[in-house]
Amino acid sequence: MDERYDIVLYGASGFVGRQTVAYLARHGDGLRWALAGRSRERLEATRAAAGARAAQAGILVADAHDPAALATLAAQARVVLNTAGPFALYGSDLVAACVRLGTHYVDITGETPWVRGLIDRHDAEARASGARIVPCCGFDSVPSDLGAWWLAREIRQRFGESCVEVNAAFSMRGGFNGGTAASMLNLMASDQATALGNPFLLNPEGTAPGDKAPHRDPVGPRHHPDFRAWLGPFLMGPVNTRVVRRSAALLRARGDHTYGDNLVYHEYLRTGRGIGGAVKAGVLSATMGAAGLLMHWAAGRRLVARFLPAPGEGPTEQQMDRGGFRCDLVGRSRSGLVLRARVAAKGDPGNRATTVFVCESALALVRNADLLPPDGGVLTPATAFGEVLVRRLHAAGVTLAVLSG
Ligand SMILES: NC(=O)c1ccc[n+]([C@@H]2O[C@H](COP(=O)([O-])OP(=O)(O)OC[C@H]3O[C@@H](n4cnc5c(N)ncnc54)[C@H](OP(=O)(O)O)[C@@H]3O)[C@@H](O)[C@H]2O)c1
Numbered sequence: 001m002d003e004r005y006d007i008v009l010y011g012a013s014g015f016v017g018r019q020t021v022a023y024l025a026r027h028g029d030g031l032r033w034a035l036a037g038r039s040r041e042r043l044e045a046t047r048a049a050a051g052a053r054a055a056q057a058g059i060l061v062a063d064a065h066d067p068a069a070l071a072t073l074a075a076q077a078r079v080v081l082n083t084a085g086p087f088a089l090y091g092s093d094l095v096a097a098c099v100r101l102g103t104h105y106v107d108i109t110g111e112t113p114w115v116r117g118l119i120d121r122h123d124a125e126a127r128a129s130g131a132r133i134v135p136c137c138g139f140d141s142v143p144s145d146l147g148a149w150w151l152a153r154e155i156r157q158r159f160g161e162s163c164v165e166v167n168a169a170f171s172m173r174g175g176f177n178g179g180t181a182a183s184m185l186n187l188m189a190s191d192q193a194t195a196l197g198n199p200f201l202l203n204p205e206g207t208a209p210g211d212k213a214p215h216r217d218p219v220g221p222r223h224h225p226d227f228r229a230w231l232g233p234f235l236m237g238p239v240n241t242r243v244v245r246r247s248a249a250l251l252r253a254r255g256d257h258t259y260g261d262n263l264v265y266h267e268y269l270r271t272g273r274g275i276g277g278a279v280k281a282g283v284l285s286a287t288m289g290a291a292g293l294l295m296h297w298a299a300g301r302r303l304v305a306r307f308l309p310a311p312g313e314g315p316t317e318q319q320m321d322r323g324g325f326r327c328d329l330v331g332r333s334r335s336g337l338v339l340r341a342r343v344a345a346k347g348d349p350g351n352r353a354t355t356v357f358v359c360e361s362a363l364a365l366v367r368n369a370d371l372l373p374p375d376g377g378v379l380t381p382a383t384a385f386g387e388v389l390v391r392r393l394h395a396a397g398v399t400l401a402v403l404s405g
Helices: 015-027 040-049 067-075 092-101 112-129 142-159 178-189 193-197 237-253 274-294 298-305 317-322 349-367 381-395
Strands: 005-010 033-037 058-061 077-082 104-107 132-134 163-173 222-224 229-233 259-272 324-333 338-346 399-402
Touching (some): 005 067, 015 033, 015 178, 040 058, 058 067, 067 092, 092 132, 104 349, 112 193, 132 381, 142 237, 142 259, 142 381, 142 399, 229 274, 237 259, 324 349, 338 349, 381 399
Parallel strands (some): 005 033, 033 058
Antiparallel strands (some): 163 324, 324 338, 338 399
């Protein structure tokens, strides 16, 4: 293969794509990279807007529905970083090309039914070709997946026991992208929406427990003793929990006992303490329940879409600067010993943090390949990158810390 480029950014002219271009321009010293997408004109405008440090980046044109052009693109890349979504509409042929050619792949999807399709179609072939196919490298699901794994590993090292339970509570401030809205609406309109409710949607065959009751997604408000605060359901929980459960199963299949059998992992949004926190958790639960119901009908989706940004739109620079997130995790060992961890970053989670997570994931594949677990396949951030990504994120200013018990 003629790998002219270390990283090819696909979807580079989109809202998140433009931010990945800016990030690699700042952090890609010595990197051979290219911007890719369907429109040469928009890609050139994106490169020009990123300034002198992006001037050396190449341009590759390939429509998401042109398998021959995508194969030519994948053949020139060591790693494809994809931000073109909805991924169920624009990602499938690109992943197929990467798997066939042994090109590593990372993206920022949260569309779990689409990821399930990738596992079914490509996991075996990617294991054989050595391609690391790593979806969900954005805000969904790096803080959850890497945070839970880092905490579980610390529990194993300090206490000599597997981690059997992790609870995670998110606090966040951020905007909403048009591309995210389009992905949600497309997913709810597809015949795969019912798959979202399966807590083990992404697990390898035969690794889901018989009793799924302890693993169901939280739907109502609750006061949680681990956080001594009120919590409600977290919008991204049904994505992140599936990714964490896949990580636990893949690690156990490698003979790694960081996680125990049937890890219990739950995610929540923190709403606060006292009566105010309780009221907020109640309102959040009711709103999410109503929105979920509404999205099952075409008329409901049309109504919701009127209040959401269009593809290509997103928060302003000022809004993105003001954003941030914090994810507090509480883990338990088999005998009940407790350890806490925190993942946090400044800036809008869906844009600033997502850009750092996915670019550092791609850079790990280029710059630290010899330190990564060797397996190809359809992987998760924790199983593909583990400690390497933790260290890269520390260096990039992300907080990822184990606290006291
Ligand atoms: N994990 C996370 O935390 C996170 C955060 C933010 C976004 N996301 C996801 O990332 C995706 C993109 O979000 P966004 O806000 O950047 O969306 P966006 O601005 O609408 O960008 C979509 C991209 O897809 C490209 N595209 C559309 N049709 C195409 C085709 N036929 N062939 C090739 N490319 C095509 C667009 O190209 P043009 O520029 O030529 O129009 C654009 O680059 C969404 O799926 C969203 O859910 C995830």
